[in-house]
Amino acid sequence: MNRSQYLLLLSATLFSASSIALSPEAIEGNSLYPTCHVCHNQEMDPPLGPPMWGVQRRYKNNTIDDEDFVQSMTNFVKKPTLENALHDMAVERMGLMPPLPLPDELLNKIATYILEEQFPPPCVHWAIAVKESTERGDLEHARKEQGMLNRFCK
Ligand code: HEC
Numbered sequence: 062m063n064r065s066q067y068l069l070l071l072s073a074t075l076f077s078a079s080s081i082a083l084s085p086e087a088i089e090g091n092s093l094y095p096t097c098h099v100c101h102n103q104e105m106d107p108p109l110g111p112p113m114w115g116v117q118r119r120y121k122n123n124t125i126d127d128e129d130f131v132q133s134m135t136n137f138v139k140k141p142t143l144e145n146a147l148h149d150m151a152v153e154r155m156g157l158m159p160p161l162p163l164p165d166e167l168l169n170k171i172a173t174y175i176l177e178e179q180f181p182p183p184c185v186h187w188a189i190a191v192k193e194s195t196e197r198g199d200l201e202h203a204r205k206e207q208g209m210l211n212r213f214c215k
Contacts, residue, residue: 081178081179083174083177083178084173084177086169086170086173086174087170087173087174087176087177087178088174089170089174090170090171090172090173090174090175091174091178093167093170093171093174094171094174094175096161096163096171097110097113097171097175100158101113101116103183103185103186104185104186106189106193107189107193108154108155108186108189108190109155110151110155110158111148111150111151111155112180112183112186113175113178113180114180114181114182114183115148115151115183116148116175117175117176117178117180119147119148120133120134120147120175120176121176123147127176130172130176131169131172131173131176133145134168134172134175134176135165135168135169135172137158138158138160138161138163138168138171138172139160139161139162139163139165139168140160140162141157141158141159141160142157143157146158182209182213182214184210184213184214187206187207187209187210187214188210190202190203190206191203191206191207191210194206
């Protein structure tokens, strides 16, 4: 590799890294995130929790700012209730999330990570859901999941 190729590669790497640069709080949250990933891993069949991509979208659409996002998510995780659940489809399919009564300080960091991360669209999860709901004969649900695949994974 010559020098200009190297510089090009380096700037491409720095650019892509800086476009998803996490705050120090989120970096700490990332290191605690395996606590959530055990269930929120999009590749599980059957799933134990909804992929964070969709959870993040719902929280962004239903909170007024970053602080509200972090606070609402922390409150939910400590004590999930049907009333506070935004993800009706996940509640219906998997039941309400069990409470994880971790200290607020840790949950705030995790929620900050979930706020800032650019999760890839959960294409594996949708493909599993299409197969599973087709087998169950729930074609309406299969169509919904196929729609997500078509929209975000092509
Ligand atoms: C034992 C499995 C499990 C673990 C561990 C888990 N979750 Fe969940 N989570 C679920 C399930 C199932 C749902 C879908 C049902 C629901 O929304 O309550 C869910 C939903 C959610 C939602 C969406 C709630 C809504 O409906 O508005 C958030 C936010 C969330 N989880 C955050 C977290 C965070 C943060 C962690 C880690 C600290 C975590 N979860 C760990 C199973 C889990």
